[in-house]
Amino acid sequence: MKQKLILLCLFSLIQFSLFAQNGIIIYKQKDAPIEARIKDLMSKMTLKEKILQLNQYIGGYNNNANNIAELIRTIPPEIGSLIYFDADPVWRNSIQKKAMEESRLGIPILFGFDVIHGYRTVYPVSLAQACSWNPELVTQAAAIAAKEAKLSGIDLAFSPMLDVARDGRWGRVTEGYGEDPYTNAVFGVATVKGYQGKDLSDPYSIAACLKHYVGYSRSEGGRDYHSSEISRQSLWETYLVPFEACVKAGAASVMSAFNDISGVPASANHYTLTQVLKDQWKFDGFVVSDWGALTKLIAQGVAKDKKEAGLKAFNAGVDMDMYDNIYFEYLEELLNEKKISMVKIDDAVSRVLRVKFRLGLFDNPYTEIVSEHDRYLHPESKIIAQKLAAESMVLLKNNSKTLPIKSSVKQIALIGPIAKDTANIIGGWEGHGKSADVESIYEGMVKEFGKNVVLNYAKGCDFDSTDESGFREAVLAAAKSDLILVCVGEKLRWTGENASRSTLALPAIQEKLVFELKKTGKPIVLILSNGRPIELIRLEPQVDAIVEMWQPGICGGTALAQILSGKINPSGKLSITFPLTTGQIPIYYDMRQSGEPNSGKYQDIPTDPQYWFGHGLSYTTFEYGAIKLSSEKIKKTEKLIAQVEVSNTGDVAGRETVLWYISDPACSISRPMKELKYFEKKELARGEKLVFRFEIDPERDLSYTDENGNRILESGDFYVIINNQKTKFEIIE
Numbered sequence: 001m002k003q004k005l006i007l008l009c010l011f012s013l014i015q016f017s018l019f020a021q022n023g024i025i026i027y028k029q030k031d032a033p034i035e036a037r038i039k040d041l042m043s044k045m046t047l048k049e050k051i052l053q054l055n056q057y058i059g060g061y062n063n064n065a066n067n068i069a070e071l072i073r074t075i076p077p078e079i080g081s082l083i084y085f086d087a088d089p090v091w092r093n094s095i096q097k098k099a100m101e102e103s104r105l106g107i108p109i110l111f112g113f114d115v116i117h118g119y120r121t122v123y124p125v126s127l128a129q130a131c132s133w134n135p136e137l138v139t140q141a142a143a144i145a146a147k148e149a150k151l152s153g154i155d156l157a158f159s160p161m162l163d164v165a166r167d168g169r170w171g172r173v174t175e176g177y178g179e180d181p182y183t184n185a186v187f188g189v190a191t192v193k194g195y196q197g198k199d200l201s202d203p204y205s206i207a208a209c210l211k212h213y214v215g216y217s218r219s220e221g222g223r224d225y226h227s228s229e230i231s232r233q234s235l236w237e238t239y240l241v242p243f244e245a246c247v248k249a250g251a252a253s254v255m256s257a258f259n260d261i262s263g264v265p266a267s268a269n270h271y272t273l274t275q276v277l278k279d280q281w282k283f284d285g286f287v288v289s290d291w292g293a294l295t296k297l298i299a300q301g302v303a304k305d306k307k308e309a310g311l312k313a314f315n316a317g318v319d320m321d322m323y324d325n326i327y328f329e330y331l332e333e334l335l336n337e338k339k340i341s342m343v344k345i346d347d348a349v350s351r352v353l354r355v356k357f358r359l360g361l362f363d364n365p366y367t368e369i370v371s372e373h374d375r376y377l378h379p380e381s382k383i384i385a386q387k388l389a390a391e392s393m394v395l396l397k398n399n400s401k402t403l404p405i406k407s408s409v410k411q412i413a414l415i416g417p418i419a420k421d422t423a424n425i426i427g428g429w430e431g432h433g434k435s436a437d438v439e440s441i442y443e444g445m446v447k448e449f450g451k452n453v454v455l456n457y458a459k460g461c462d463f464d465s466t467d468e469s470g471f472r473e474a475v476l477a478a479a480k481s482d483l484i485l486v487c488v489g490e491k492l493r494w495t496g497e498n499a500s501r502s503t504l505a506l507p508a509i510q511e512k513l514v515f516e517l518k519k520t521g522k523p524i525v526l527i528l529s530n531g532r533p534i535e536l537i538r539l540e541p542q543v544d545a546i547v548e549m550w551q552p553g554i555c556g557g558t559a560l561a562q563i564l565s566g567k568i569n570p571s572g573k574l575s576i577t578f579p580l581t582t583g584q585i586p587i588y589y590d591m592r593q594s595g596e597p598n599s600g601k602y603q604d605i606p607t608d609p610q611y612w613f614g615h616g617l618s619y620t621t622f623e624y625g626a627i628k629l630s631s632e633k634i635k636k637t638e639k640l641i642a643q644v645e646v647s648n649t650g651d652v653a654g655r656e657t658v659l660w661y662i663s664d665p666a667c668s669i670s671r672p673m674k675e676l677k678y679f680e681k682k683e684l685a686r687g688e689k690l691v692f693r694f695e696i697d698p699e700r701d702l703s704y705t706d707e708n709g710n711r712i713l714e715s716g717d718f719y720v721i722i723n724n725q726k727t728k729f730e731i732i733e
């Protein structure tokens with residue numbers, strides 16, 4: 001079979017070199033092998049044309065306040081790529097037409113955009129998506145985002161963000177899938193699959209761009225853009241994990257990050273960009289720098305000027321320069337000075353062209369023109385958005401079964417700055433999402449409860465101010481109600497880029513509002529909408545129930561209301577630990593084992609966080625049987641099956657996610673207390689029992705990585721862990 005394939009490839013290569021000799025332009029032949037098309041095209045390109053392929057300019061209006069830049073009006077038709085901020089396919093096609101018809105070789109432009117949690121149909125922020133533990137649903141959502149984006153002229157999404165984030169002060173924690181490397185890997189792959197579909201050349205596929213490679217989330221103190229101290233060990237153990245998984249899943253491109261890795265900036269880091277990504281992982285797509293990351297090399301103190309910045313980034317392995325224009329200005333000069341090689345330029349150009357060929361851009365360079373109505377917000381898309389919003393929400397506390405709301409409740413006080421909000425709950429990096437598309441909590445509540453329950457609304461206070469004048473109205477609304485829903489949280493720009501905060505606590509006014517409401521003696525349900533974990537040490541004792549709704553995108557109102565009514569049984573579990581106070585940071589479930597597990601505690605507060613990673617309640621109860629292993633001893637080359645029977649012992653159907661961890665209590669290096677290796681979510685009817693199963697592959701699940709990325713599997717005892725149970729097994733030679 002293999003031999004036949006090789007022969008076939010050889011045959012087509014010979015055939016296409018004959019074409020070439022006969023004057024047929026191979027790179028324009030749709031059926032020619034991509035590598036032959038690249039080779040042919042490159043043989044025809046001038047140095048200038050090649051260098052232009054390595055630049056990404058911008059087009060359209062940019063609403064990222066960090067990146068306001070001059071609009072480039074005279075876009076050279078030979079440009080490699082554009083960040084396209086508008087959503088007008090006609091304008092996009094007119095630019096593409098210039099590239100196809102006014103440039104000598106007709107190389108299509110690659111149009112990129114920050115599609116992060118949806119394009120126009122906006123989903124929950126990524127941190128929330130991971131709380132759904134439903135990667136298939138995330139794939140469906142990403143596929144819809146890809147189609148909406150593609151029909152608006154986008155070929156490349158600057159996501160998924162795979163920065164494993166353990167510091168909630170860092171605003172960009174909202175853009176990734178939480179604190180765990182494996183969870184980031186699974187949801188990253190799910191997103192890549194959704195964007196790229198079965199084949200990049202499918203009509204509605206777009207290319208993914210894995211970012212920010214690598215270690216950006218480790219910026220000290222959670223201060224964005226700051227230095228990050230990362231050992232090779234934690235680079236391999238934690239930060240590279242999701243990138244490797246997504247590269248293996250076929251992601252088309254990678255974005256190099258702003259931070260340094262223990263002194264060597266990620267955008268000038270030969271080790272991570274070339275040795276690991278390109279040589280070791282055999283990544284054959286392109287690397288684009290993050291916006292201004294090359295210029296930042298000067299501020300970071302590793303380049304004296306732009307030219308040197310370009311030199312360092314290029315030789316380290318950054319193929320395309322986003323926005324800095326440094327490659328355009330200096331690559332030729334650097335080549336003439338023999339500081340960079342033609343081989344490297346050719347390699348970078350071939351990477352960019354490869355992605356364009358894979359996307360089918362040479363053969364179908366134009367965007368299909370479809371009316372906005374047909375492009376966006378299809379009812380089926382909104383169903384996915386609502387489902388994902390509901391599955392992402394986490395019931396954090398539910399004392400005395402306060403939720404679901406009982407039929408005896410006739411009046412509900414709906415209070416807080418989030419209650420009627422449509423501008424913030426959509427979440428930052430909202431793509432082309434619009435506040436007008438957002439369903440507020442209030443609207444969702446009216447739909448769900450409107451006929452039977454009186455809703456007494458009062459804003460109470462703003463997100464952050466000292467104005468308490470609204471408290472009185474809020475307390476009056478609460479006093480005449482049977483239950484208080486107090487909806488507090490963050491504005492959308494409180495997370496995201498350049499949005500660090502020194503504390504995870506909500507502004508004092510919001511906390512005070514809850515304290516005032518508590519005085520009414522009525523039961524309180526706290527609804528949180530935010531893009532990072534929140535410090536709840538003061539609020540948690542005041543309230544009877546807490547629902548973390550996150551920033552759910554456009555369809556959160558009904559999703560939340562149906563959780564409150566009990567129509568939907570909540571099934572989300574946290575993808576990130578909620579510290580008790582900001583001072584506990586860093587705190588995450590897979591910390592290394594301590595030398596004195598029972599000492600080294602804080603004197604002033606408990607050592608445990610408010611809610612660990614994986615916490616999330618349901619309206620039903622799930623009972624776990626004992627873990628059963630297929631064997632207590634296996635060889636390194638064998639597989640072990642771990643099983644557990646879970647019973648739904650409550651009154652309603654529910655979905656349970658079993659999170660399977662392993663731990664290695666005695667290894668050559670100190671390993672995390674436990675590491676998530678697999679999870680599975682299943683629906684269980686009332687009274688139903690189901691078996692959850694984890695097939696342990698020792699090489700994949702029990703080995704650890706050394707500081708060079710070599711995986712090492714040691715024999716000895718291991719534990720498999722779920723909930724509060726752990727069961728020992730042994731690996732023998």
Ligand code: BGC
Nearest residue numbers: 064066067114158290291497
């Ligand atoms: C951000 C990236 C983003 C890029 C393009 C940068 O400032 O760090 O995440 O993809 O801008 O908008």
